Each structure stands twice: as structure tokens, then as C-alpha cells.
Amino acid sequence: MASCSPSAAVELGAVGGVGSKVDAQLQDAVRLKTEGNACYREKRIRAAIGRYHRALLVLRGLDSDVTAAVQGFGPQMPTTTPKQEELLRSTQVDCYNNLAACLLQRECVDYARVQEYSLRVLQWRAGDIKALYRAGVAALELGDAQTARHYLSQASRGQPNDPNVRRYLQRAEERLSSDYQREKALYKGMFAKQKDEAGEGGVDSGVTQK
Template sequence: MEKRLQEAQLYKEKGNQRYREGKYRDAVSRYHRALLQLRGLDPSLPSPIPNLGPQGPALTPEQENILHTTQTDCYNNLADANVRRYLQLTQSELSSYHQKEKQLYLGMFG
């Protein structure tokens, strides 16, 4: 359990680094991996299949705080990175569109 919390924090930090580098797609991937590490550790979430197998591990208050902080940070960062990635794609598509429009114009009147 402690190992999964640490791995989630490591993925989150790697995602933050990729985000700072402007590599939003890779950042999104890292945030998803962090959230997958935390899956099943949150005692406040119901089990997907009740009464099957052991219940989630008991977390100390400190571990619960780390879990919720990491989850919140990852979800917020994930949303922001997705928006920035979308904007990058949109700008790229617009640039391509304008280039094609310019070529068409020059072909017609050039």
C-alpha cells in the first residue's frame, strides 16, 4: 500500500515535469498511471463488487491525506493538461487550414 502511494506520487511528479516541458500528451498518461496506482486504496469509495474478496486496506490518517491530495492534484492536472493539449491540436489544425487556404488562394489568383 505504501509502495503504491509512492509510485502514484512519482508518476504525478513525472507528469508535472512533462507538463512543464509542454509534453501534454505524456503528462496526461503519467497522471492516469498515478490514478491507476491509487485505484482501490480509497476507503471512501464503494467496492465495485461488494462482499467479494478482502476490503480495501486500512489507511492511516496521514496515508489518507496523501491519497486524497495526490488524487485531487492528478485530476486537476489531468484536466488542465487535456485542455492545453486540445488547444495545441486546435492551433496546429488552424495553422494547417490557413496554409491550405493560402495555397488555394495563390493557385486561384497567383
């Protein structure tokens, strides 16, 4: 079992050369993610968040989406093999997913950040149930019931019996229904007011005095 402390990483490639440097960075990121998972299980949420952020920082220098944007402005960035790219992306996705889970455990939840991290996961791993659920919860708490229903409905299709998904989906539906009724009453009141004003301010139908 991993502990919330530095640990040896599994060897990924041969010693020496650019390939081994990339492997070493990937090993470091995987180690940090594993330590973060251990911290999370130990309820050390702040420490877990720190590990995940450090892992993502290590991976940032290998991410082709990032390196392509800065190509030509500094040293040549190392290229990754398809296998390395797969591990890189998988580790990133896990870290963002786990960061969102950590933030939801905090006393004061930053729902905007939860949504941001969950959407990053969905960008790379469309259909991820946990990310769909967390994106839906965050959207609902941020006041966007329509978007919340969109994500929670997708999560519900993947996990139809999950009580948390069902509960938040029901809350989103209730919020939308409440918003609809409130909007309906508002428009009804506006039309009634316009009708009353038109009746009071109409053309005088009385006899013209000469």
C-alpha cells in the same frame, strides 16, 4: 528537478506488512504524479496525461469510496491511516486538477471531461481557484453560461485581479445578457403574433342579414 522518467520515491513507512504495501502504492502514485508534472513543464502533454491516469489507477485500489462499494466481492482491501488517506486524497486532487490543465492545452479540447475532472477536485477541495476557473470555462464552452458565471464568480472572489478569470466572467455575463435579450425579443414576437391573430379571428360585429 524531476524529469519525465522513472525516479525513486520517498520512503513513507516501515518495511514489511500491509502498511508498507499501502505506502509503496502511495509512493508509486506520487512518483507518477511528479513525472507527469515534469512532462507538463516540458510541453509533453500526452505523456503527462498518461502519468496522471496511471497515478489515479494506482490510487483507485486504496480509495475508501471505491473499496467500500466492492467490499465482500473479493480480497480484503487494505485500510489506510488518516495520514495515508490525506496523502491519497491530495494526490488524487492534484492529478485531476493537472489532467484538466492538460486537456485545456490540447488542440481539440474535451470540455465535458475538463468539467468532470474540475468538479471532482471541488468535491474534495471546495474553493480550489483553479478548479473553479476551469469548471467555469468548460461550462461556458459547453453553452451553460449560468453555471459558468456561478463558478467564475467564486473564482473571481478568490482571485479578483486574475485577467483570465475576469475575461471569462465577462464573457459569461455577456452571453447571459445576449440570451436574455434574445428571449425577450422572442416572447415579444409571440405576444404580438397572438394579438394579431385574435384581432383577425374575432367575433363578426357586422349587421346580421335576414
